[in-house]
Amino acid sequence: MSVSPPPPIRVLLVDDHAVVRAGFRRLLEGCGVRVSAEADTGEAGYRAYVDAPCEVVILDLALPGRGGLETLRRLRARDAAARVLVFTMHDEPAFAEQALAAGALGYVTKSSSPEVLLDAVTRVARGERCLSPDIAERLALAPSGGPQAAIEALSPREFEIFRQLAAGHSAAEIGERLALSAKTVANYGSQIRARLGVGSRAGLARLAIRLGLIEA
Amino acid sequence: MSVPVSGRPAPPRPGASLRTRLLRGLLALSLVAFALAVTLAVANTRHNVRAELASSAALALDLVDGLLGPVPALPGDAARRAEWLDQLRELGRHRHLRLDLLAPGDSPRWPAPAEAAAPAWFAALVASEPIQFERERRDADGTPLRLLVRADPADELAEAWTDFSDFLALLAGFALLAGLLVWRLLGAALAPVRVILGGLDALAHGDYDGRLAPGGVPELDRIAATVDRLAATLAAGRAENRRLAGHALTVREDERRLLARELHDELGQSLSAIQADATLIAHTATDPRHIESARAIGATTADILGSVRELIRRLHPAVLDVLGLRAALEQLLADWAVRHAPVTTRFDWDPALPERPACGIHAYRIVQEGLTNVTRHAAAGHVELRLWREADALRLELADDGRGCDPAAATDGFGLHGIRERAQSFGGHATIESAPGQGLRIHVRLPLDG
Ligand SMILES: Nc1ncnc2c1ncn2[C@@H]1O[C@H](COP(=O)(O)OP(=O)(O)OP(=O)(O)O)[C@@H](O)[C@H]1O
Numbered sequence: 248m249s250v251s252p253p254p255p256i257r258v259l260l261v262d263d264h265a266v267v268r269a270g271f272r273r274l275l276e277g278c279g280v281r282v283s284a285e286a287d288t289g290e291a292g293y294r295a296y297v298d299a300p301c302e303v304v305i306l307d308l309a310l311p312g313r314g315g316l317e318t319l320r321r322l323r324a325r326d327a328a329a330r331v332l333v334f335t336m337h338d339e340p341a342f343a344e345q346a347l348a349a350g351a352l353g354y355v356t357k358s359s360s361p362e363v364l365l366d367a368v369t370r371v372a373r374g375e376r377c378l379s380p381d382i383a384e385r386l387a388l389a390p391s392g393g394p395q396a397a398i399e400a401l402s403p404r405e406f407e408i409f410r411q412l413a414a415g416h417s418a419a420e421i422g423e424r425l426a427l428s429a430k431t432v433a434n435y436g437s438q439i440r441a442r443l444g445v446g447s448r449a450g451l452a453r454l455a456i457r458l459g460l461i462e463a
Numbered sequence: 464m465s466v467p468v469s470g471r472p473a474p475p476r477p478g479a480s481l482r483t484r485l486l487r488g489l490l491a492l493s494l495v496a497f498a499l500a501v502t503l504a505v506a507n508t509r510h511n512v513r514a515e516l517a518s519s520a521a522l523a524l525d526l527v528d529g530l531l532g533p534v535p536a537l538p539g540d541a542a543r544r545a546e547w548l549d550q551l552r553e554l555g556r557h558r559h560l561r562l563d564l565l566a567p568g569d570s571p572r573w574p575a576p577a578e579a580a581a582p583a584w585f586a587a588l589v590a591s592e593p594i595q596f597e598r599e600r601r602d603a604d605g606t607p608l609r610l611l612v613r614a615d616p617a618d619e620l621a622e623a624w625t626d627f628s629d630f631l632a633l634l635a636g637f638a639l640l641a642g643l644l645v646w647r648l649l650g651a652a653l654a655p656v657r658v659i660l661g662g663l664d665a666l667a668h669g670d671y672d673g674r675l676a677p678g679g680v681p682e683l684d685r686i687a688a689t690v691d692r693l694a695a696t697l698a699a700g701r702a703e704n705r706r707l708a709g710h711a712l713t714v715r716e717d718e719r720r721l722l723a724r725e726l727h728d729e730l731g732q733s734l735s736a737i738q739a740d741a742t743l744i745a746h747t748a749t750d751p752r753h754i755e756s757a758r759a760i761g762a763t764t765a766d767i768l769g770s771v772r773e774l775i776r777r778l779h780p781a782v783l784d785v786l787g788l789r790a791a792l793e794q795l796l797a798d799w800a801v802r803h804a805p806v807t808t809r810f811d812w813d814p815a816l817p818e819r820p821a822c823g824i825h826a827y828r829i830v831q832e833g834l835t836n837v838t839r840h841a842a843a844g845h846v847e848l849r850l851w852r853e854a855d856a857l858r859l860e861l862a863d864d865g866r867g868c869d870p871a872a873a874t875d876g877f878g879l880h881g882i883r884e885r886a887q888s889f890g891g892h893a894t895i896e897s898a899p900g901q902g903l904r905i906h907v908r909l910p911l912d913g
């Protein structure tokens with residue numbers, strides 16, 4: 248299988264179900280991935296990451312307390328380079344869109360074959376985007392309000408902001424990179440959404456995935 | 464407008480209104496009174512006229528005897544006799560009396576009878592033949608003479624007619640006044656009946672909220688109060704029904720959500736853990752039989768997981784709880800659109816709406832039902848879903864451009880009915896707007912605080 252040779256990837260496993268953590272710890276470690284820490288809540292996961300950063304955070308969405316999405320946002324706010332692989336039972340594209348918009352690199356459903364997770368861990372560790380096939384398919388199929396023509400009508404600057412927003416970067420991050428204030432970026436954002444007829448940031452992500460602007 | 468239903472006897476044709484019937488009776492009564500009055504008056508008049516004429520004639524004859532003395536004899540006293548006769552006729556100018564003296568072989572010289580002021584029919588009824596009396600006299604020579612008194616009833620008749628017509632006018636006036644009074648009084652008295660009828664009609668159309676204003680007639684006010692109580696009872700019954708239906712819906716949704724969560728949290732997670740171990744064994748085992756078994760366990764587990772996922776999806780939209788109504792509806796519409804390409808869709812969401820309103824699941828179910836109908840009946844090319852906020856209510860509109868239907872005729876299904884009931888159970892309402900060829904539009908209002 249596609250398990251990398253040393254040095255082993257270190258992952259943080261955040262899931263509220265002990266059976267799941269135990270099962271996947273055995274699987275991951277059996278396949279050369281090191282589970283450096285486990286957590287059963289979002290808060291515990293966040294703290295574990297702060298204490299000992301690792302290559303990949305495997306994060307469940309249905310967590311008690313703050314929940315997975317909120318934990319994801321906090322992790323990304325704390326460390327914009329955090330590589331998060333969402334691993335969840337939720338297979339609705341809306342969750343994937345939200346997770347990607349919040350900065351997750353990977354999204355794998357728990358009904359996927361475990362090999363998909365193993366593969367996703369290595370790809371996310373390399374900083375690649377990775378979606379499990381069921382989600383990738385549904386996201387690609389999902390119609391979106393913005394037509395191709397509207398994208399082409401964006402100015403180069405608008406297009407760049409659109410791409411980065413869709414990839415889950417915050418307005419502050421984008422502003423820093425493009426030497427703009429966060430407020431200006433936010434204004435661009437709502438303008439772009441209006442022009443593409445997309446209601447939300449998740450919609451931007453979906454549109455970008457469908458058009459192949461960010462990798463699914 | 465009610466059409467008689469076959470099998471049931473047609474309702475009796477409505478008769479004349481109470482007012483009309485009473486007026487008709489009054490009119491008949493007046494006519495009888497009128498006829499009686501005329502008969503009586505005519506009989507009286509006839510009697511009176513005759514009596515009057517007879518007594519005046521007798522009086523006249525007595526006067527002639529007393530005032531004029533014996534009749535002068537003719538051949539000798541021609542001048543005196545002529546004077547006597549003039550005096551006699553002068554007496555006859557009195558009112559309706561005519562007097563004349565006839566020698567044997569003379570015929571009376573009457574002036575033309577006076578033109579009566581009374582109509583001919585009245586004169587005919589009262590029998591207006593002039594009455595004639597005569598008395599034997601002798602003149603100074605002893606020649607027999609006839610003294611004639613003729614009483615003409617014209618004056619009497621005119622007098623009687625005046626009395627009679629005054630009486631008739633009075634009677635007619637009275638009848639007219641009575642009719643008017645009955646009309647007005649009944650109109651006023653029956654006004655509450657109309658109010659009550661209106662109230663009952665409203666009840667028949669399911670409007671239980673109106674209250675009837677008292678009309679001032681105690682008996683009818685009691686009926687109105689009873690109608691009001693009936694309406695209140697019906698309204699309370701309906702409210703209770705809705706409350707129960709709403710409760711049942713809530714319980715059902717809660718149950719489904721719990722089931723979905725249980726499946727998600729327990730069954731699903733454990734199955735995925737089993738898959739992990741099966742995969743691990745398949746990767747690490749050396750005995751091919753173990754590898755095969757592990758793969759079989761993995762495959763079976765994957766199948767069960769797939770079914771569980773499908774069950775969860777059908778039971779409750781997880782997106783709604785985690786991401787909110789907007790994401791859930793967007794997802795629902797997007798999934799629907801994928802399955803119904805090339806139908807286009809549009810989704811509008813008012814950011815003033817809360818993401819997780821309490822009525823979210825109901826809005827979601829209504830849209831689900833509406834989309835099912837579009838699939839089954841509409842043959843639409845475009846579907847629009849709009850949600851916005853209006854004061855303290857969520858407004859939802861689902862519109863398609865399909866073949867539409869007559870909403871009054873489309874009553875057999877449970878879909879549209881269920882949408883209305885669901886909205887009403889939660890203090891809102893839903894209306895369906897459609898016409899053949901015009902697509903169908905579902906408007907929903909759901910309170911946000913509920
Ligand atoms: N979007 C639509 N376009 C055209 N006709 C419709 C539409 N929605 C409903 N109708 C008409 O209204 C009728 C009633 O709809 P309703 O959903 O109440 O019942 P149904 O779909 O026939 O059955 P079910 O109880 O399974 O929903 C339908 O039979 C159809 O004729």
Ligand SMILES: [Mg+2]
Nearest residue numbers: 836876878879
């Ligand atoms: Mg239906």
